[in-house]
Amino acid sequence: MKSDRVVIVGAGHAASELAGALRQQRYAGPVVVLGDETRFPYHRPPLSKAFLSGEIDLEALDLKPRDSYTRVGVDVRTGARVEALDRRRKHVVLSDGSREPYRKLVLATGGRPRRLTLPGLECDRPLSNVHYLRTIEDAVRLRDQLQPGLELVVVGGGYIGLEVAATARQHGLHVTVLEALPRVLARVTAPEVSSFYAAVHRSAGVDIRTNAAIAAVEFDTSGDAVKAIRSTDGSVLPVDLLVIGVGLVPNVELAQAAGLEVENGVVVDAFGQTSDPDILAIGDCSNYPSDLYGRRVRIESVPNASAQARVAAAWICGRPAAHNAAPWFWSDQYDLKLQIVGLSEGYDSLVVRGKPEERSFMAFYLRGGRILAADAVNRPAEFMAAKRLVAEKTRLSSQDLLGDESWPLQNLHRAPVASHIG
Numbered sequence: 001m002k003s004d005r006v007v008i009v010g011a012g013h014a015a016s017e018l019a020g021a022l023r024q025q026r027y028a029g030p031v032v033v034l035g036d037e038t039r040f041p042y043h044r045p046p047l048s049k050a051f052l053s054g055e056i057d058l059e060a061l062d063l064k065p066r067d068s069y070t071r072v073g074v075d076v077r078t079g080a081r082v083e084a085l086d087r088r089r090k091h092v093v094l095s096d097g098s099r100e101p102y103r104k105l106v107l108a109t110g111g112r113p114r115r116l117t118l119p120g121l122e123c124d125r126p127l128s129n130v131h132y133l134r135t136i137e138d139a140v141r142l143r144d145q146l147q148p149g150l151e152l153v154v155v156g157g158g159y160i161g162l163e164v165a166a167t168a169r170q171h172g173l174h175v176t177v178l179e180a181l182p183r184v185l186a187r188v189t190a191p192e193v194s195s196f197y198a199a200v201h202r203s204a205g206v207d208i209r210t211n212a213a214i215a216a217v218e219f220d221t222s223g224d225a226v227k228a229i230r231s232t233d234g235s236v237l238p239v240d241l242l243v244i245g246v247g248l249v250p251n252v253e254l255a256q257a258a259g260l261e262v263e264n265g266v267v268v269d270a271f272g273q274t275s276d277p278d279i280l281a282i283g284d285c286s287n288y289p290s291d292l293y294g295r296r297v298r299i300e301s302v303p304n305a306s307a308q309a310r311v312a313a314a315w316i317c318g319r320p321a322a323h324n325a326a327p328w329f330w331s332d333q334y335d336l337k338l339q340i341v342g343l344s345e346g347y348d349s350l351v352v353r354g355k356p357e358e359r360s361f362m363a364f365y366l367r368g369g370r371i372l373a374a375d376a377v378n379r380p381a382e383f384m385a386a387k388r389l390v391a392e393k394t395r396l397s398s399q400d401l402l403g404d405e406s407w408p409l410q411n412l413h414r415a416p417v418a419s420h421i422g
Contacts, residue, residue, distance in 0.1 A: 004029030006316060007092055007100050009082050009254065010108035011035025012044065014283030014305035016063045018106060021313035023072040031074045032100060034092070036081040039136060040066050045302060047139040048163040049332045053170065054143065061136065085258035087276055104316050107266055107274075107281040108309070109251035111300065116155060116244050118217055120226075129225045131243045133160055142243065148172030150240035153229055157184030157208065159331045160245035162197065166333040169204050176237055177201070178212040178229070188329070188340060190347075193363050193375050196356045197333070204334065217242075248300055250285040263287060265298040270322035272312040280315070282308040291324045292393070293343055293372075299327045326391040335359075339383045342373030342390040351402040353409070354379070362386065362409075364402050370395040371402075385409040392420045 006022065006029060008015045015033050022031055035041070042061040050056045069076045081095040091099040113132035115122055121130065131142045142164075146152075152168050154161045157179030165175045177184070183194040184201075198208050209231075218228040218236075229237045250265045261267040261275040265287030272280040272288070283305035287298045304327050311323040328341040336359060347365035354361030360378040364371055364386070371394045376383035389412060401407045401415055 006031045006104045007102035008033045008106045014108040014309045016041035017306045017309035019074045021310045025317040033076045034080040053167045105279045109285045111248040111250045111284045114247040146171045152241045154243045156245035176207040179210045271315040301329045339376045341387045344373040382409045
């Protein structure tokens with residue numbers, strides 16, 4: 001029964017893309033998707049954006065029509081929690097005691113929100129006004145509580161925190177963002193881009209506090225809700241709603257218990273294969289070698305999950321093609337679309353193209369003349385050109401043309417100052 005059976009653990013973007021890619025590449029064996037949520041695969045990025053704001057409804061979140069899986073013979077099972085991997089027998093063990101055999105097993109387990117480690121918040125007990133945002137249920141619960149005039153405190157000035165802050169301000173809430181680092185978006189953008197976004201939020205009425213350390217949370221008399229946050233500087237913030245966005249923890253427990261190699265994610269090769277040749281891992285939970293940056297990386301993004309899924313499908317079908325795509329991300333805040341390609345870690349120079357005050361510009365990160373990464377704010381066409389420059393490891397002997405808007409970015413790779421690393 002398991003001679004040609006592919007079992008996918010997880011039912012997010014990576015899992016849905018993999019199942020479709022297997023059928024597109026004419027894989028004829030059984031494909032089973034096991035998801036522990038009660039819903040079919042759905043889009044997660046809109047949860048902190050369009051869905052939270054009420055612009056789209058639940059049905060619009062579905063990645064594919066539900067009957068499309070049945071039409072291509074993919075068995076999607078919701079509410080199916082996998083408790084263990086039996087590598088010797090090549091089965092997965094579900095919480096109800098049943099077993100699913102496999103020929104190839106793919107872990108697409110994603111991640112979960114990192115918990116804030118403060119007394120009263122570190123456990124999983126639900127609090128009526130404390131929110132982590134990862135699932136549809138999380139988003140519905142938060143959306144129902146976004147009422148004008150309430151005091152919302154957001155802990156974390158990353159993508160999720162700032163997206164929630166923007167949506168809440170547009171709904172008339174009073175919003176304070178607490179960021180432990182010296183600036184917002186510190187892990188993904190340069191100080192110049194961070195300053196721009198901080199200014200945008202402040203002009204919209206958001207109180208952004210950086211270098212903000214929380215000393216304690218205070219609960220109401222019921223103990224069921226947070227009523228205030230006390231900072232280490234002695235200030236006290238009243239709280240009607242508390243949203244915590246302090247990062248993602250990869251779900252590696254199944255892999256670790258099964259003896260697979262784990263280090264900041266499930267360790268895989270360029271084809272998605274783990275230390276067990278019959279088990280692959282893709283998406284947010286996987287740690288893979290990046291040829292583009294010459295080191296291992298774990299990327300939390302939908303495009304990366306989809307790309308890895310296609311690579312895994314090709315490998316399962318006997319047509320291996322290594323994963324080497326440039327990672328990219330996006331964030332929608334107010335009328336601004338931030339698009340990022342590449343990883344800027346280790347850059348030694350920054351070139352800004354355009355004027356931030358006009359709410360449309362780019363920032364290029366270079367090291368030794370090579371374009372490592374680029375941020376684009378409301379510049380979708382130039383972002384596409386930037387993706388090519390990053391993917392081709394473009395190196396410039398002069399950086400002047402990057403900032404010169406009279407020179408089309410689309411033509412930069414042909415400029416005499418440009419070269420490409422093979």
